[in-house]
Amino acid sequence: MTQTADAAPAPVGAPPPEAHDVAAPTSGRALRRPVARTVVRALVRALVGARYGVVVTVAVVGLWWLVCALRLRSAYVLPSPGRVWSSAVAMTASGELAEHVLASVGRVLAGFAIAFTVASAVGVLALLRPRMYAYLSPALNFLRNVPPLALIPLLILWFGIGETPKLVVIVLTAFVPMSMSITKGLRSCGQELLDVGTSLHFSRGRTFALIELPHALPDVLVGMRISLGYAWRALVGAEMFAAASGLGYLIVDAGHMSRADRVIVGVVAIGLVGVAADRLFALVVRRTLRWGIDDSWR
Amino acid sequence: MTAGAEIANLHKSYGLRGRAVPVLTGLDFVQRDGITVVLGPSGCGKTTLLRIVAGMEAPDDGVVRVRGDGRTGMVFQEPRLMPWLSAAQNVAFGQRRRRCESAGLLALVGLAGFEDALPHQLSGGMRHRVALARALANGPSLVLADEPFAALDQDTREDMQDLLLDVQRTTGMNVLLVTHSLDEALYLGDRIVVLDGGRIAADHSSPRNAGPRTREPDRRLAELIRATLQRKHS
Known part of the structure; x- marks a missing residue:
């Protein structure tokens, strides 16, 4: 946006001469659109936007079909697209696929919520008690460089083969990027904005609530989005050990039974649910946040 | 005095x-x-x-x-508006001020109708006007x-100087x-x-x-x- 020049001094109350440079204020009505219409529009937009992705998908599936049709690989190793589709339909119809998806999503949401709570607490500590955070910082750096999946044997020894080790893996995976983003967001509020609070005689609490916290929101959301993807990927790894449900379990179990078609169904389901979760999160952010949104949220 | x-x-x-x-x-x-x-x-x-x-x-x-x-009210060299708040919300920032009162102050600085605009939707001169309105929000003496x-560029600066003189005369x-x-x-x-x-x-x-x-x-x-x-x- 360029700075515009006013031709002559304007009297008090006169319309601003720079008005041509200004976007119309956002109407509140736009925010009250029915949710269903918004979701449908988003889906249509996603489909239109994904046309290049559709081309690649069709090419990959075509190549896959060709390899199977020419019997370049045995059906035991690489089942045909038709066979995988039939398995997917059967698993969907029986409710088996939904059961595994729900089990995985439930674990991710629980782990994600715990990771968000802990990461927020660490961020607030870094902002309000930087000296205490300095004690914690080396441990966090260490944690950042240890893949949580490497801890699974230890976690099983310590917590058994129940839900706890899976949850811990998700929490550790989601925590690291989220903690970094939240801490960065809370600590990066410039002195210029803080001075405004000082000039208005804000208390420490008001400065945090009215300036530092809203200022950190875009960074917090970026961290949450990255963590969501990380948590989803780590979950599947965690479910591959000692689980009785979830997409990770589905894949490992199918592998043990040499059912490559079910493995592929599980892999595709993981990818689709992950993409859907990411798009849904981005949609909610776009609809609620009016600033700090860049193209990566489109 | x-x-x-x-x-x-x-x-x-x-x-x-x-x-x-x-x-x-x-x-x-x-x-x-x-x-x-x-x-x-x-x-x-x-x-x-x-x-x-x-x-x-x-x-x-x-x-x-x-x-x-x-x-007291404070006006900084840069507008220093909260980017997540609308013009009216910036004017009322940190105070219990009704929307209509904020709108009145925005009108005083020549920004009637821009209550819902975010800072990035305003030009530099307009952001300075909002900052001046914010400084006036608690009725400062x-x-x-x-x-x-x-x-600011020279023309906008002169415009803002006149605005300050007008507001000072109006409010005392x-x-x-x-x-x-x-x-x-x-x-x-x-x-x-x-x-x-x-x-x-x-x-x-x-x-x-x-x-x-x-x-x-x-x-x-x-x-x-x-x-x-x-x-x-x-």
């Missing part, structure tokens, strides 16, 4: 590479009604003086008192302004404004205090309000102030 700053024997230093660099050295000053302009070259301590009066920095020594009902128009508030622009000081100031070396080098009453508003500077006063500044630096 109504609201204003009263300063006695004010000292302030900043640490630079392990040594103290004095910025204000025993400054005495009592603000009078109207617009008082503190003029001086960069680094002379103008902004430090204003930040101390605003309570944003503590002096090393001396007494600073703000006379009046304690209601004293407004502190730190080179508020320095970052007092203004303590710092600037390094002699022209701005001559146009806005009822009183011009020249600051140099951490002290007041000259103190002039300006005849600005005696006649019609004009951008033609008082040549005699301009020469007097220029001579003061040159004498200090020769």
Whole structure:
């Protein structure tokens, strides 16, 4: 946006001469659109936007079909697209696929919520008690460089083969990027904005609530989005050990039974649910946040 | 006299590479009604003086008192609007102010109809108008302004200067404004205090309000102030 020049001094109350440079204020009505219409529009937009992705998908599936049709690989190793589709339909119809998806999503949401709570607490500590955070910082750096999946044997020894080790893996995976983003967001509020609070005689609490916290929101959301993807990927790894449900379990179990078609169904389901979760999160952010949104949220 | 700053024997230093660099050295000053302009070259301590009066920095020594009902507003060199708040919300920032009152203040600064616009949807001049409206939000009897128009192009700056004069006349508030622009000081100031070396080098009453508003500077006063500044630096 360029700075515009006013031709002559304007009297008090006169319309601003720079008005041509200004976007119309956002109407509140736009925010009250029915949710269903918004979701449908988003889906249509996603489909239109994904046309290049559709081309690649069709090419990959075509190549896959060709390899199977020419019997370049045995059906035991690489089942045909038709066979995988039939398995997917059967698993969907029986409710088996939904059961595994729900089990995985439930674990991710629980782990994600715990990771968000802990990461927020660490961020607030870094902002309000930087000296205490300095004690914690080396441990966090260490944690950042240890893949949580490497801890699974230890976690099983310590917590058994129940839900706890899976949850811990998700929490550790989601925590690291989220903690970094939240801490960065809370600590990066410039002195210029803080001075405004000082000039208005804000208390420490008001400065945090009215300036530092809203200022950190875009960074917090970026961290949450990255963590969501990380948590989803780590979950599947965690479910591959000692689980009785979830997409990770589905894949490992199918592998043990040499059912490559079910493995592929599980892999595709993981990818689709992950993409859907990411798009849904981005949609909610776009609809609620009016600033700090860049193209990566489109 | 109504609201204003009263300063006695004010000292302030900043640490630079392990040594103290004095910025204000025993400054005495009592603000009078109207617009008082503190003029001086960069680094002379103008902004430090204003930040101390605003309570944003503590002096090393001396007494600073703000006379009046304690209601002050602050205008910074940059608008410093909260980017996540609309223009009306920025005006009401940190205060229990109804939307209609914020809209009234926006209308006062010529921004009626832009209540819902976010800062990034406004031009630079408009953002400065919102910042001025925010400074007026608590009905201040004293407004502190730190080179508020320095970052604007000349036409917008002149427009904002006229706006400040209009608002000051309308509300009757007092203004303590710092600037390094002699022209701005001559146009806005009822009183011009020249600051140099951490002290007041000259103190002039300006005849600005005696006649019609004009951008033609008082040549005699301009020469007097220029001579003061040159004498200090020769």
